[in-house]
Amino acid sequence: NAVMWGRSLYQNIQRFILFQLTINVVACVIALTGPFIGIEFPLTVIQMLWVNLIMDTFAALALATEPPHRSVMDKPPRNPREFIVTGDMARNIFTVGIIFLIFLVGLIFYFEKDGFSAYELSLFFTTFVMLQFWNLFNARCLGLTKSALSGFLENRSFVIIALAIFIGQVFIVHFGGEDFFRTVPLSLKDWVIIVAGTSTVLWFGEIWRYFMRI
Numbered sequence: 001n002a003v004m005w006g007r008s009l010y011q012n013i014q015r016f017i018l019f020q021l022t023i024n025v026v027a028c029v030i031a032l033t034g035p036f037i038g039i040e041f042p043l044t045v046i047q048m049l050w051v052n053l054i055m056d057t058f059a060a061l062a063l064a065t066e067p068p069h070r071s072v073m074d075k076p077p078r079n080p081r082e083f084i085v086t087g088d089m090a091r092n093i094f095t096v097g098i099i100f101l102i103f104l105v106g107l108i109f110y111f112e113k114d115g116f117s118a119y120e121l122s123l124f125f126t127t128f129v130m131l132q133f134w135n136l137f138n139a140r141c142l143g144l145t146k147s148a149l150s151g152f153l154e155n156r157s158f159v160i161i162a163l164a165i166f167i168g169q170v171f172i173v174h175f176g177g178e179d180f181f182r183t184v185p186l187s188l189k190d191w192v193i194i195v196a197g198t199s200t201v202l203w204f205g206e207i208w209r210y211f212m213r214i
Helices: 004-035 046-066 069-072 088-114 118-139 156-175 177-181 188-198 200-213
Strands: none
Touching: 004 046, 004 069, 004 088, 004 118, 004 188, 046 156, 046 177, 046 200, 069 156, 088 118, 118 156, 118 200, 156 177
16 A cells, blocks of 8 residues: 555656646747747736646646556556656657647737737637646546546545636636736637637547557
């Protein structure tokens, strides 16, 4: 039991690092390339603070509360000198990060055709956060081939944190205001499109894990 808990805790730390580095890569590149592709601040400082709150605080709590899995006992002991970011993690970080970047930069170019409005910037901000929201579910499956939704409701902490992120995003967009969060309310149709569209991040992960199981 001690070995199982130790391995599971280490794996939870890796899950958090995987999620954090992915969102860091995307956020940093978007912030740096924004001025060169037509918009000075794709994400404002206040918006980045909310993203960092998701990334550092909420994600750490959500992924740290993942229960231990017996499957960790099927693996050989790791080399104590091995870097905590494994090769598979690095490939995941850069592959997912590049896909997110291509999509988000494409979104910026699409919005640029008619000039950026507060409405379009609100769409961009919400899309960015929701991509990371669904990626949080994939991160909890690091080292596992089970579905990200398997045992989801049993981990109440993860459920509460996921709901807090989603509700918090809705609240910020609808009540944050143009002066503070640079957001305007989005319609129900907008929310449905964003949530459904960004959820493909989770479904692609589910398909990948399904093929890993068979």
